[in-house]
Amino acid sequence: MSWSRSGRDGGGRDGGRDASGRDAPGRDSGRGYHHGNLKEALIRAALELIAQKGPAGFTFAEAARWAGVSPAAPYRHFRDRDELMADVARRGFEAFEAALARAWDNGRPEPRTAMDRLGKAYLAFARDEPAYYAAMFEAGVRPDASPELRAAGDRAFAVLRGACEALAAGLPAAVRPPALMMALHLWSLAHGVAALFGRGDAARRPLPMTPEELLEAGLLVYLQGLGVPPSGAA
Amino acid sequence: MSWSRSGRDGGGRDGGRDASGRDAPGRDSGRGYHHGNLKEALIRAALELIAQKGPAGFTFAEAARWAGVSPAAPYRHFRDRDELMADVARRGFEAFEAALARAWDNGRPEPRTAMDRLGKAYLAFARDEPAYYAAMFEAGVRPDASPELRAAGDRAFAVLRGACEALAAGLPAAVRPPALMMALHLWSLAHGVAALFGRGDAARRPLPMTPEELLEAGLLVYLQGLGVPPSGAA
């Protein structure tokens, strides 16, 4: 039961292009025989469907229906459902990298405060782009599904790792932790917070604080454990 | 074809009952019209299938096939697939609670070392019982699917929270952190490590260390940040 059939048929179809008005005999409203931008439309459909029904409850056929084409059409653009999902995940990692890099802003004004922004950006992405986040981490897409996917994931992780290097650089060499390990810890912490408490699904456990506060506090304790001085310090 | 699927035919079927030898004309080998213990068999089938193909790639009908009954039979025991999954998750939380409590062992010989055991037990459970872990955290089962499920989840979390209270109790009241917050941080960290790197899926990112080492190091840093002295200390 859970996810009902959804309908959503006449709604979307914002295919752009096609303002020429030539209403071919083909379909209901807006376009001729050729869609014109089906690949993009399929990806938008996938994002919409994943957001609505979770990564499991989305099918190739329904994405086609949502885009207003026949069930066979998507096969001209993706080998199968998994390839579409992998492409969604790749785009997700690219958007994720951009969001994280923007938040980090090269560590300005100082790495410690920029790291707090990075954490907030992580949770904001998971909340605001649940479809991307699900495709990236919860859809069972293997990172090696394509070299581009792996590369995109690596670039996103590199932002976090760079931030950790900047923070570690402020410590005396004798007590300087490996930046890679820091990055793995913080990624795990952020992912754990996002996965367990991140979405206000009304399904998750109630918290005595917001996920952002939880992550910020965890970050504070962790960095203190490493000897990184808190925000306002000499 | 495929109907016999079985595997488990002559051997398993430890349903008791049915030792009378009355081989009804119904099916291939071992039982008559009635299965005798279908509910348990379905749950075992679900565990097997989830472990093999992930929480998404398991269907009500396939569980039925695996148990050797018709596709409609499961509906006598569970309203739908989600209810079965919720029951698996509940049992998972109960096993999880038991495993964590055993590892914690009331904080013996001392809370700090017992906490390390707890972390290892967390990862061990995620690795050794991937089907349970997936049903509990990755199958999209809402904690409020049933009161029993929520209660089981709460009891499992209570073990971790109790451990945090024991650790916090060793600190001066002036710097004593809220145990609930500690527990949420450590749960997030452990879940993040398990989800991102926990299974040797050969699909995940390669690590320069084992997940256990990663979590233990993270725990060390975090607790140090709180002022909890490391393992061998006054």
Next chain:
DNA sequence: CCGCTCATGTGAAAAGGGTTTACATCAGGG
């Protein structure tokens, strides 16, 4: 402007599976 060609989409159909409904079987109790 013509006509070729190829990428793109259609329609139909096979194969496979999941869910549901009407019916069959069986165990246990009065």
Next chain:
DNA sequence: CCCTGATGTAAACCCTTTTCACATGAGCGG
């Protein structure tokens, strides 16, 4: 001994995946 309710079956129904032959039309060279 028969009734009743719990349990399982068969078959119908519907949806998805995938493939095939075919239709369309956009771009390009002539």
